[in-house]
Amino acid sequence: MEIVDIDGIYCNGIKKEQGLGIVKCKGVVAGVFTKNKLRSASVEVCKEHVSDGYIEGLIVNSGTANAYTGENGINDAKEVCKLFSKLLNCNERDVAIASTGIIGRRIDVGWIKNNLPSVYKGIGNTKLHANRFANAITTTDRFPKKSYSNKIAISAVAKGAGMIAPNMSTMLCFIFTTAKFDSGELHEMLKSAVDNTFNMLTVDGDTSPNDTVLLISNQKDRVERDIFEAELEKVCYNIAKMIAKDGEGSTKVFEVEVTGAKSFKDAKIAAKSIASSLLVKTAIFGNDPNWGRIIAALGYSGALVKHELSLSFESKNECVKLIEKGKRLENEGEAKKFLERNNEFKIKIDLHLGDSHARAIGCDLTHDYVKLNSEYTS
Amino acid sequence: MEIVDIDGIYCNGIKKEQGLGIVKCKGVVAGVFTKNKLRSASVEVCKEHVSDGYIEGLIVNSGTANAYTGENGINDAKEVCKLFSKLLNCNERDVAIASTGIIGRRIDVGWIKNNLPSVYKGIGNTKLHANRFANAITTTDRFPKKSYSNKIAISAVAKGAGMIAPNMSTMLCFIFTTAKFDSGELHEMLKSAVDNTFNMLTVDGDTSPNDTVLLISNQKDRVERDIFEAELEKVCYNIAKMIAKDGEGSTKVFEVEVTGAKSFKDAKIAAKSIASSLLVKTAIFGNDPNWGRIIAALGYSGALVKHELSLSFESKNECVKLIEKGKRLENEGEAKKFLERNNEFKIKIDLHLGDSHARAIGCDLTHDYVKLNSEYTS
Numbered sequence: 001m002e003i004v005d006i007d008g009i010y011c012n013g014i015k016k017e018q019g020l021g022i023v024k025c026k027g028v029v030a031g032v033f034t035k036n037k038l039r040s041a042s043v044e045v046c047k048e049h050v051s052d053g054y055i056e057g058l059i060v061n062s063g064t065a066n067a068y069t070g071e072n073g074i075n076d077a078k079e080v081c082k083l084f085s086k087l088l089n090c091n092e093r094d095v096a097i098a099s100t101g102i103i104g105r106r107i108d109v110g111w112i113k114n115n116l117p118s119v120y121k122g123i124g125n126t127k128l129h130a131n132r133f134a135n136a137i138t139t140t141d142r143f144p145k146k147s148y149s150n151k152i153a154i155s156a157v158a159k160g161a162g163m164i165a166p167n168m169s170t171m172l173c174f175i176f177t178t179a180k181f182d183s184g185e186l187h188e189m190l191k192s193a194v195d196n197t198f199n200m201l202t203v204d205g206d207t208s209p210n211d212t213v214l215l216i217s218n219q220k221d222r223v224e225r226d227i228f229e230a231e232l233e234k235v236c237y238n239i240a241k242m243i244a245k246d247g248e249g250s251t252k253v254f255e256v257e258v259t260g261a262k263s264f265k266d267a268k269i270a271a272k273s274i275a276s277s278l279l280v281k282t283a284i285f286g287n288d289p290n291w292g293r294i295i296a297a298l299g300y301s302g303a304l305v306k307h308e309l310s311l312s313f314e315s316k317n318e319c320v321k322l323i324e325k326g327k328r329l330e331n332e333g334e335a336k337k338f339l340e341r342n343n344e345f346k347i348k349i350d351l352h353l354g355d356s357h358a359r360a361i362g363c364d365l366t367h368d369y370v371k372l373n374s375e376y377t378s
Numbered sequence: 379m380e381i382v383d384i385d386g387i388y389c390n391g392i393k394k395e396q397g398l399g400i401v402k403c404k405g406v407v408a409g410v411f412t413k414n415k416l417r418s419a420s421v422e423v424c425k426e427h428v429s430d431g432y433i434e435g436l437i438v439n440s441g442t443a444n445a446y447t448g449e450n451g452i453n454d455a456k457e458v459c460k461l462f463s464k465l466l467n468c469n470e471r472d473v474a475i476a477s478t479g480i481i482g483r484r485i486d487v488g489w490i491k492n493n494l495p496s497v498y499k500g501i502g503n504t505k506l507h508a509n510r511f512a513n514a515i516t517t518t519d520r521f522p523k524k525s526y527s528n529k530i531a532i533s534a535v536a537k538g539a540g541m542i543a544p545n546m547s548t549m550l551c552f553i554f555t556t557a558k559f560d561s562g563e564l565h566e567m568l569k570s571a572v573d574n575t576f577n578m579l580t581v582d583g584d585t586s587p588n589d590t591v592l593l594i595s596n597q598k599d600r601v602e603r604d605i606f607e608a609e610l611e612k613v614c615y616n617i618a619k620m621i622a623k624d625g626e627g628s629t630k631v632f633e634v635e636v637t638g639a640k641s642f643k644d645a646k647i648a649a650k651s652i653a654s655s656l657l658v659k660t661a662i663f664g665n666d667p668n669w670g671r672i673i674a675a676l677g678y679s680g681a682l683v684k685h686e687l688s689l690s691f692e693s694k695n696e697c698v699k700l701i702e703k704g705k706r707l708e709n710e711g712e713a714k715k716f717l718e719r720n721n722e723f724k725i726k727i728d729l730h731l732g733d734s735h736a737r738a739i740g741c742d743l744t745h746d747y748v749k750l751n752s753e754y755t756s
Contacts, residue, residue, distance in 0.1 A: 038676060038685070065670070068670065103668075209673075209677050286751070288752065295416050295446045299416030328482060367749070
């Protein structure tokens with residue numbers, strides 16, 4: 001299901017020297033934003049507008065982050081919202097905005113002014129329009145990200161590939177639904193979904209000043225809250241995995257699943273610590289079953305851990321156990337072959353200390369990450 | 379001043395398929411160890427022995443970390459101490475031990491048993507002996523690390539190149555002095571020096587299970603505490619900088635100096651956050667004055683930061699200001715040339731919010747880091 005399959009959603013986008021994507025989407029809205037203290041002026045303005053709980057449109061520019069641009073940045077973001085609101089014939093505050101790109105550069109308002117009318121004229125609700133929007137908001141992404149629920153009307157489009165860390169990735173994610181909930185309820189459910197998915201994702205440990213996740217509902221259908229929550233989390237989880245897969249230069253994506261932790265907090269920090277370890281990430285790139293680095297990352301995570309833990313690699317079709325209740329099984333040869341065969345797998349750890357569990361998502365660290373990020377121009 | 383210039387210090391070492399270094403050093407001792415919860419069995423045993431406040435010798439093996447080796451590891455470490463204590467004719471508990479190398483591998487006690495007698499026979503107090511010891515304890519290091527005070531008798535030898543992070547690096551550092559302090563005083567001063575130097579150093583964010591810093595005094599001289607503290611910190615700081623310079627694959631080393639912070643804690647986390655950011659590290663590798671990434675790292679550090687900050691690059695001979703009280707100065711061209719010219723420099727940030735300051739040490743992230751760590755065999 002494309003986002004434009006949700007009733008009343010129309011969109012379009014262009015990608016030339018910069019990117020511009022727009023969505024016409026009358027509805028109730030909730031947002032979750034970056035925790036970075038020097039957040040983008042676009043985030044400031046979006047937060048303010050979304051706080052009313054209602055929007056009629058969304059405008060996204062890619063190329064400049066509008067971060068660390070001060071008062072000018074605030075004025076620029078407001079101006080862009082105003083330009084779009086005139087076309088939509090609504091209040092300036094009913095437009096949400098997001099920016100992604102280089103920090104310290106202002107939005108090119110002139111360019112948007114010149115291009116917005118024709119992009120708006122071309123707005124529509126076909127797959128082509130959805131693709132144009134998805135493509136327009138990308139930066140270093142190798143592919144646009146989309147996900148939807150198979151059960152109920154939830155559809156999401158996102159961008160993100162680097163500067164990805166708890167809390168939240170340099171990512172923009174826009175989720176559309178028909179489910180009837182008020183803005184407060186949407187916010188509660190979105191916050192929880194983000195905590196369990198995007199906030200457990202790490203590409204490089206850097207948290208961007210621009211992260212924005214919006215959830216927009218046209219209020220057409222009644223859906224049970226339990227079902228909606230579960231489906232929303234699934235959609236966010238899929239997007240998070242796609243971002244890891246597109247992690248700058250990454251060739252492998254892995255989930256870390258920690259079970260048997262004393263507390264949920266322990267499970268979370270243990271899983272995140274492993275998914276974030278550069279030494280684990282480079283080992284995986286090299287198909288090296290260097291479980292010592294996993295053990296080291298567990299040890300410094302801050303979680304309660306004891307020697308008697310179990311560790312295995314698992315994919316859809318196979319499983320290699322490396323440590324069983326503290327005993328090394330000498331399966332490194334098998335594990336190496338496993339890594340060579342699998343580009344998507346789980347690192348499973350049972351701490352045997354309690355009932356709590358959590359998962360994190362990571363990707364390998366490769367030559368291309370260094371290449372991309374040492375050459376991406378400031 | 380070599381470590382063997384301290385009265386009563388004799389040492390030797392060999393480096394073949396593995397490394398073995400020994401020091402004869404009767405004296406009062408204090409130690410600071412890794413905070414990793416799955417710490418090496420050698421650390422466990424060393425901590426226990428050092429807790430008596432007195433040692434007669436130190437034995438170090440390189441190649442195997444003796445981490446995650448359970449009860450066997452404890453027995454191996456004790457056995458190695460015993461072997462050395464017999465030669466020194468002292469109690470087994472009066473021998474300190476340290477290991478560095480691959481996690482999950484046991485110490486090759488047989489190999490040590492075979493080689494220790496001849497290494498002990500060759501013990502001496504010349505520069506050659508000091509070099510042999512320094513070289514024996516290295517692993518992926520490109521050079522051994524030594525530092526000493528110009529004012530008083532403090533001399534240190536260390537190893538460390540990767541798995542370097544707050545808190546503490548995968549590093550071993552042995553510091554010898556003639557200054558007369560009791561074990562408790564030595565511990566206090568060592569702890570404080572380590573906090574301000576090694577714990578502010580980050581190569582890759584991974585904390586090893588093996589970090590060990592020992593301070594050993596033969597009690598020959600009276601030294602004022604203030605002077606000793608300052609000199610000890612200088613020595614540790616020099617070693618920390620050498621480790622950053624030798625950071626796996628690194629080509630540039632930089633200090634982050636944060637001033638004008640609201641609190642010391644803020645200054646510390648802000649400095650560390652920048653020094654640890656992969657995006658900052660890759661930008662520096664690429665000679666890219668991408669100050670947006672520095673701003674992003676400040677923003678997510680957790681420290682109180684506001685828009686009106688100042689940012690500059692500084693080396694011994696030159697300074698390029700990038701931001702002055704929140705105003706971008708458009709000196710990126712100059713800054714790029716600065717980075718091309720300088721392999722050792724400071725990133726200076728004034729937050730203009732208070733009087734606290736702190737510094738951190740970092741190095742760039744390069745292709746060689748990925749190469750080294752994806753190929754280092756498990």
